[in-house]
Amino acid sequence: MLWTVLAAIALPVGIVLALVVAPVEAFQGEPYRILYIHVPSVVAAYAGFTVAFVASVLYLLRRAARYDRLAGASAEVGQVFLTLVLLTGPIWGKPVWGAWWTWDARLTTALILWFIFAGYLMLRAWAGPAGAVASAVVAVIGFLDIPLIHWSAVLLRTLHPRPAVFRPDPAMPGSMLAILLFNMAAFLLTYLALLRVRLAQEDQRARLGAIEEAG
Amino acid sequence: MRPLLAILRKDLTVEGRSRDLIPAMTLVALLLLALSGSAGLRGLDGAVVVWLAVVVSSALGLTRSFAAEVDQEQLHGLRLAPVDPAWIYLGKAAANVVVVLAVEALILGAAVVFLDLPLGGRPATLAVVLALGAAAVVSAGTLLGAVLAVAKTREALMPLLLLPLTAPAVMAASGGTVKLLEGGEPVTGEVLLLAAFLALFIAAGLLMFEYVIEE
Numbered sequence: 001m002l003w004t005v006l007a008a009i010a011l012p013v014g015i016v017l018a019l020v021v022a023p024v025e026a027f028q029g030e031p032y033r034i035l036y037i038h039v040p041s042v043v044a045a046y047a048g049f050t051v052a053f054v055a056s057v058l059y060l061l062r063r064a065a066r067y068d069r070l071a072g073a074s075a076e077v078g079q080v081f082l083t084l085v086l087l088t089g090p091i092w093g094k095p096v097w098g099a100w101w102t103w104d105a106r107l108t109t110a111l112i113l114w115f116i117f118a119g120y121l122m123l124r125a126w127a128g129p130a131g132a133v134a135s136a137v138v139a140v141i142g143f144l145d146i147p148l149i150h151w152s153a154v155l156l157r158t159l160h161p162r163p164a165v166f167r168p169d170p171a172m173p174g175s176m177l178a179i180l181l182f183n184m185a186a187f188l189l190t191y192l193a194l195l196r197v198r199l200a201q202e203d204q205r206a207r208l209g210a211i212e213e214a215g
Numbered sequence: 216m217r218p219l220l221a222i223l224r225k226d227l228t229v230e231g232r233s234r235d236l237i238p239a240m241t242l243v244a245l246l247l248l249a250l251s252g253s254a255g256l257r258g259l260d261g262a263v264v265v266w267l268a269v270v271v272s273s274a275l276g277l278t279r280s281f282a283a284e285v286d287q288e289q290l291h292g293l294r295l296a297p298v299d300p301a302w303i304y305l306g307k308a309a310a311n312v313v314v315v316l317a318v319e320a321l322i323l324g325a326a327v328v329f330l331d332l333p334l335g336g337r338p339a340t341l342a343v344v345l346a347l348g349a350a351a352v353v354s355a356g357t358l359l360g361a362v363l364a365v366a367k368t369r370e371a372l373m374p375l376l377l378l379p380l381t382a383p384a385v386m387a388a389s390g391g392t393v394k395l396l397e398g399g400e401p402v403t404g405e406v407l408l409l410a411a412f413l414a415l416f417i418a419a420g421l422l423m424f425e426y427v428i429e430e
Contacts, residue, residue, distance in 0.1 A: 060426045108386070115379035122375060127368040133427060134366040137358065141380055141419050 007193040010186035014040075017179045025176075031095040036180060038088040040187035041081045046146065047191055048078020049117070053143035056136035065206060068132040071139055072124050073198035077191055079117045086114060109145075116142040218298040222306025226280070227313060236314050240276040244268035244322045252329045259393050261330035266389035268322050270352055270381060273315055274374040277356035280311055281364035290365070290428060300425035308357040308420065315349045335396035344395060344402065347409040348388030352381050354416035361427050384412040 018036030025032040052075035059067035326332040391405030
């Protein structure tokens with residue numbers, strides 16, 4: 001409950017900060033503001049997939065059903081945020097780069113990550129409880145792809161901006177960085193709130209299934 | 216090491232006698248080539264079609280390789296054998312690599328004939344890229360094939376999972392192949408990326424295979 005309340009407060013505050021309070025960017029102008037949604041969504045998506053990864057590993061080791069439910073719920077919420085990333089990216093790209101999409105290394109691999117977890121969710125939908133091990137394996141391999149995604153932006157030639165924040169000396173003015181960090185926190189809280197709801201759903205479904213089987 | 220060779224020999228013998236996989240996979244690959252060729256695709260672009268054909272036909276072939284084990288209850292035998300499951304994974308992967316390399320060779324030849332694919336002047340590096348690409352696809356596909364077969368899930372999920380998981384490796388392989396056939400540009404980045412993916416998938420396979428075939 002607390003997470004939901006915090007998220008419900010932080011998210012609108014973050015949006016207002018992003019749209020109204022944040023200073024205008026020198027080169028890109030107003031469109032840059034979508035950064036405050038795009039980047040926090042990336043953070044929330046990665047958080048979702050990380051939790052799904054850890055839960056999947058734990059499931060493979062311990063075979064406790066709640067780890068499987070946690071993995072599924074977290075991956076699903078993470079996928080929602082990744083979808084947001086893939087939608088806000090082009091919206092940002094069109095006015096700034098002149099193109100909705102390029103096959104730049106980072107865009108391509110983000111899209112592929114989306115496909116990986118789309119496949120994961122389809123596997124869970126089709127295989128049901130019997131597919132728990134299968135989906136855990138897919139989540140683990142899918143997650144381990146993420147570092148290669150980040151490094152591919154450096155290894156191959158790229159149009160996407162080089163990491164400006166996630167590096168030793170962040171290159172952003174203090175006020176913008178502060179709002180960005182606030183929004184990251186707000187999105188993480190939103191992820192947690194959504195995860196709680198989704199997980200509660202899955203727990204209910206499991207309990208219902210157990211009752212049906214017994215009766 | 217001996218379990219690996221034993222399984223390698225068994226699977227290759229089965230394939231030699233049944234001639235199950237290689238003809239089916241090659242036919243699908245040739246169809247893809249025929250369709251692209253008839254639509255006007257020629258020259259260097261053929262390299263991309265070759266790799267698409269490799270990964271799509273692998274998606275079909277690699278499910279069959281494990282499905283046979285499950286159908287004929289051989290999994291129990293594999294589980295009970297006093298062998299580290301990692302060797303089973305490596306043995307099966309090795310057999311699958313041989314199959315995919317055979318299909319690759321056939322498709323490459325067909326592409327030269329039907330799509331005017333130039334062979335370029337760097338056969339040794341080309342061979343390395345072809346081998347690494349095949350190995351990357353197979354190392355992921357062998358693990359996924361086991362996972363899906365044990366879960367008795369629909370085989371239709373295989374392309375849905377294999378394609379996104381191996382997409383970056385396939386991109387590196389096809390990009391590298393185009394460069395190699397075109398001229399003298401170095402492909403060190405692509406080779407390194409392929410090696411990294413191969414290492415990742417093999418590590419994942421070695422670590423997770425025993426959990427996959429567990430009941």
